[in-house]
Amino acid sequence: MSEATPFDFDLAVIGSGGGAFAAAIRATNLGKRVVMVERSTIGGTCVNTGCVPSKALLAAAEARRVSFDAARFPGISTSAGPVDMAELIGGKRSLVETMRSDKYVDLIREYGWELRQGNAVFTGSQEEPVLEITAADGGREDVRAGHYLVATGSAPWTPPVAGLRDVDYLTSTTAMELDAVPESLLVFGGGYVALEQAQLFARLGSTVTVLVRSRLASREEPEAALALAGVFADEGIRVISRAAISTVRTDPETGEVVATANVAGGEREFRADRLLVATGRRPVTDGLNLGAVGVTTGDAGQILVTNTLTSTNPRVWAAGDVTGHREFVYVAASHGSLMVENAFNNAGREVNYRHLPRVTFTSPALAAVGMTDQEANDAGIRCECRVLPLEYVPRALVNRDTRGFIKIVADADTRRIVGITAVAKDAGDLAAAGVYILEAGMTVEQVANLWSPYLTMAEGLRIAALSFTTDVSRLSCCAS
Known part of the structure; x- marks a missing residue:
């Protein structure tokens, strides 16, 4: 039982996504009184409009693509008909509803914290913050808590392009609710959402053109942009790099969306x-x-927090996308648990993204952990790199898909690995293995001499490490 306090609750959580649930679960396990406030649908972005629905649709689109691509295997011939988009979206909704119920709504009852459906607004003062909750029926309630956690997530953002507000454009949320596959689709952006959605709709049957301001996956290694551009070209996706979009309009005669962009100095x-x-x-x-x-916010509206996730008000904390930190659900969940430990156990824990893995779920996927080549150089590390084409990875050869690479960035002085990037099937699993390699401070020689099961994509990490000292083109397929 919690000790008697002048507060209604020990912790008031605004939001109901991954960070909010991680905090509520941990605090409840500590015996704290918790209330959660949600103005919309329980579960936040990940289960409702992000990770779960997008990856479910990507998996379906990949299954369709396999039917067209099966001819790479001699003796195999398959085909696929048009997509029943309404049925596909219906299946996605059913999956989302099941996961929302099992992994979110039911857990509230199981753990026993209180839920308020309504809109939350801070009132009071910095010294005595109060949360005013307004329900849909107009009822109001003031909540006083020892600590407050803002975990309200993020939403799609649109740039200030002339005419865009007058166009019926899609976002990553609304695109996953379409009842028909568009014949053609323009995509603005080159980040992970744009990449995943462009390939999704191309595989469902749309003719897709991607307009990107700089290059694809601009925060990752340049080799990744080249590899994905090649994959997209293979699949009929047109990529226009360094496109500065100036205007958007709807053609009144055809109903098409028309985007004007400056490309290579011309409109x-x-x-x-x-x-x-x-x-x-x-x-x-x-x-x-x-x-x-x-509570102070930044230029993009993010809550400015310390490394311990406190805001400028020590009783108000923030977790997940609302902090402006990396937008991964596992970051939000880590934030939620860390915040509770710091608030109630005085743990003094700090967030540390040094070995944070990141995955873009294209096919093949793009995944990375640690530093890029450029980041290592900017940090003053004299680095040595190797890029291993997948044609030297036996798993890729038997898959008959050698599109991609594995890149290792190492400190040239210590030989310690500081970064790994891959474009490959199961690249996310390579990044997960990379977390342990980097966390252990392993060198290229250590990785090169580790056991690795033959005919796995993870074997590529060992071969990439071997490439620092060995001509891997002269290796036997299963001996080194």
Whole structure:
């Protein structure tokens, strides 16, 4: 039981996504009194409009693509008919509803914290913050808590392009609710959402053109952009790099979306039936009245937090996308648990992204952990790198798909591995293995001499490490 306090609850959580649930579960396990406030659908972005539905649709699209691509295996011939988009989206909704119930709604009852459905606004003062909750029926309740956690996530952001507001454009959320596959699709953006959605709709049957301001996956190794551009070209996806979009309009005669962009110093027009804007996300903090309780936000609306996740008000914490930190559900969940440990156990724990894995679920996938080549150089590390084409990885050869690579970035002085990037099937698993390699401070020689099961993609890590000292083109397929 919690000790008697002047507060209604020990912890009030605004939001109900991964960070919010991680915090509520941990706090409840510590015997704390918890209330969660959600103004919309329980579960947040990941289960409702992010990870779960997008990866479910990507898996379906990949299954369809395999039927077209099976001819790479001699003796195999398959085909696929048109997509019943309404049925596909219906299946996605059913999966989301099941997971929302099993992994979110049911857990509230199981752990026993309180839920308020309504809109939360801070009132009071910095010294005595109060949460005013307004329910859909107009009822109001003031909640006083020892600590408050803002875990309201992020939402799709659209750039200030002339005419965009007058166009019926799609976001990553609304695109996954379409009842028909667009014949053609323009995609604005080159980040992970744009990449995944572009390939998704191309595999479902759309003719896709991607307009990207710089290059694909601009935060990752340049080899990744080249590899994915090649994959997209193979699949009929047109990528226009270094495109500065100036205007967007709807053609009144055809109903097409028309985007004008400056490409290589000249103006070009691009047309499609639909437009998907996937240019990033922004934290959701509007309407919370954070200034009233002394919480400072940044230019994009993010709550500015310390490494321990406290805001400028020591009783108000933030977790997940709303902090402006990396937008992964596992980051949000880690934040939620860390915040509770710091608030109630005085743990003093700090977030550390040094070995944070990151995955883009294209096919083949892009995944990385640690530093890129450029980041290592910027940090003053004299680095040595090797890029291993997948043609030297036996698993890729038997898959008959050698599109991609594995890159290792190492400190040239210590030989310690500081970064790994891969474009490959199961690249996310390579990044997960990379977390342990980097966390252990392993050298290229250590990885090169580890056991690795033959005919796995993970064997590619060992071969990439071997390439620092060995001509891997002269290796036997199963001996080194």
